[in-house]
Amino acid sequence: SYELTQPPSVSVSPGQTANITCSGDKLGDEYVSWYQQKPGQTPLLVIYRDSQRPSGIPERFTGSNSGHTATLTISGTQALDEADYYCQTCDINSVVFGGGTKLAVL
Amino acid sequence: QLQLQESGPGLLKPSETLSLTCTVSGTSISSRDYDWGWIRQAPGKGLEWIGNIYYSGRTYYNMSLKSRVTMSVDTSKSQFSLELSSVTAADTAVYYCARWGPGGSDWDVGSFDYWGQGILVTVSS
Numbered sequence: 495s496y497e498l499t500q501p502p503s504v505s506v507s508p509g510q511t512a513n514i515t516c517s518g519d520k521l522g523d524e525y526v527s528w529y530q531q532k533p534g535q536t537p538l539l540v541i542y543r544d545s546q547r548p549s550g551i552p553e554r555f556t557g558s559n560s561g562h563t564a565t566l567t568i569s570g571t572q573a574l575d576e577a578d579y580y581c582q583t584c585d586i587n588s589v590v591f592g593g594g595t596k597l598a599v600l
Numbered sequence: 601q602l603q604l605q606e607s608g609p610g611l612l613k614p615s616e617t618l619s620l621t622c623t624v625s626g627t628s629i630s631s632r633d634y635d636w637g638w639i640r641q642a643p644g645k646g647l648e649w650i651g652n653i654y655y656s657g658r659t660y661y662n663m664s665l666k667s668r669v670t671m672s673v674d675t676s677k678s679q680f681s682l683e684l685s686s687v688t689a690a691d692t693a694v695y696y697c698a699r700w701g702p703g704g705s706d707w708d709v710g711s712f713d714y715w716g717q718g719i720l721v722t723v724s725s
Contacts, residue, residue: 525711531647536696537639539712580646584708588663589637590649594647
């Protein structure tokens, strides 16, 4: 079965840029979505189709996908961006989530 | 405003069947543009996809759960449902229902754009 690999944790200073990666075999050939989940809350879609932002998602959230790696970039990271982030793609007739990355804003 | 609401028992015994329903409001569950899905999250763990269903009844299931999962849709009630048989403690999780778009034949480029609040299901003797 297809697997997506994310680093367990990423740390960033307020105002700096956070990059969260998601790796999978030929991932660049598929669309990737990203979800933000804060403690005790429901996941929130922040990026779909590699780089598209849903309505209401701040412009500081951007996405890219090429080769074997997709990246969620958060520019000018704020304390309220501290959360778990999950990447997601589709394999044959299935949906796959990455293991999640805990973003710490220190 | 689109809303999804999970309902069902919060406590099960091992070997029982988990049955959950998601009630959709604010949009048509019969829309050709969307699938409807179930996702779960064990305590302190990541997201695990369970399956998707289209208004026509077409389903896709997680292969690791396929032998125990059945999803169905009732368009007249604007609901879709999940059954998971022979549960064990490993099935203890928050279960979310969510909308997946696009659905239908283009489903494999989609994502979950609206989620229910989730329901905690505990399996314990």
